[in-house]
Amino acid sequence: EIVMTQSPATLSVSPGERATLSCRASQSVSSHLAWYQQKPGQPPRLLIYGASTRATGIPARFSGSGSGTEFTLTISSLQSEDFAVYYCQQYNNWPPWTFGQGTKVEIK
Amino acid sequence: EVQLLESGGGLVQPGGSLRLSCAASGFTFSSYAMNWVRQAPGKGLEWVSAISGSGGTTYYADSVKGRFTLSRDNSKNTLYLQMNSLRAEDTAVYSCAKSPYWDYMDVWGKGTTVTVSS
Numbered sequence: 719e720i721v722m723t724q725s726p727a728t729l730s731v732s733p734g735e736r737a738t739l740s741c742r743a744s745q746s747v748s749s750h751l752a753w754y755q756q757k758p759g760q761p762p763r764l765l766i767y768g769a770s771t772r773a774t775g776i777p778a779r780f781s782g783s784g785s786g787t788e789f790t791l792t793i794s795s796l797q798s799e800d801f802a803v804y805y806c807q808q809y810n811n812w813p814p815w816t817f818g819q820g821t822k823v824e825i826k
Numbered sequence: 827e828v829q830l831l832e833s834g835g836g837l838v839q840p841g842g843s844l845r846l847s848c849a850a851s852g853f854t855f856s857s858y859a860m861n862w863v864r865q866a867p868g869k870g871l872e873w874v875s876a877i878s879g880s881g882g883t884t885y886y887a888d889s890v891k892g893r894f895t896l897s898r899d900n901s902k903n904t905l906y907l908q909m910n911s912l913r914a915e916d917t918a919v920y921s922c923a924k925s926p927y928w929d930y931m932d933v934w935g936k937g938t939t940v941t942v943s944s
Contacts (some may be wrong), residue, residue, distance in 0.1 A: 746830075752930035761921050761934035762871065773932065805871055809929040813885040815861070817871040 720744050720811050724804075724818035730826040737793040739821045741806035746786045750810035753782055753791045756800045756820075765804075766791065793823075801825055828933050830922050835938030842912050842942070846934055848905040848922030856880070856900040859925040861905050864918035867935075874920070875907065876927035876928070908936075912942045 721744040731737045741751065749769040754762035764773040781792040784802035788811060793800055806818040832885045834846040844891040860907050862874040875896040884896050905922055923931035
């Protein structure tokens with residue numbers, strides 16, 4: 719089973735600043751990596767797939783990069799609606815499909 | 827509009843059973859793999875089970891293998907999760923999610939809450 723590790727657990731950022739979230743895989747997942755955003759009381763929303771492709775309707779301030787075992791989600795200028803929990807998920811070696819434990823982006 | 831609507835959650839005693847349903851609309855249901863993903867209170871996301879578009883192939887997390895059974899009725903655009911021998915650690919919000927293939931999950935339902943407690 720591939721273990722996904724996200725860091726940091728919590729990221730405190732001021733509105734308008736850049737946020738950088740990390741996700742590491744225990745072995746290579748190539749570019750088979752997705753990012754999700756989850757707000758309280760809501761289901762996850764797909765942001766990025768293929769490590770760097772934005773899903774339909776996702777603003778350009780969200781970008782993904784990386785391959786192999788190291789991945790990054792960058793939010794270029796945080797808006798109020800971006801404060802949420804973010805999860806990475808690998809889909810290279812399955813089953814199981816595995817998620818990271820999440821990074822909470824909170825207002826500084 | 828693509829939509830997934832779960833139902834069937836509730837309070838059940840340890841050792842009991844529940845059947846969850848996920849009604850799909852807005853897309854060709856039989857063309858896509860479907861998943862169940864759960865989230866325990868205050869915890870992260872855990873993949874539970876997946877099924878192919880035809881229903882002929884299923885996968886399960888080790889934590890539910892032998893206790894949960896995933897199926898689908900493509901004539902009714904509905905996904906089912908039969909959960910038996912429920913344990914306290916199965917308490918979670920269960921969401922169904924659509925996958926373009928055996929990959930990421932591009933559409934999610936809002937979920938249904940399962941509470942296992944005496």
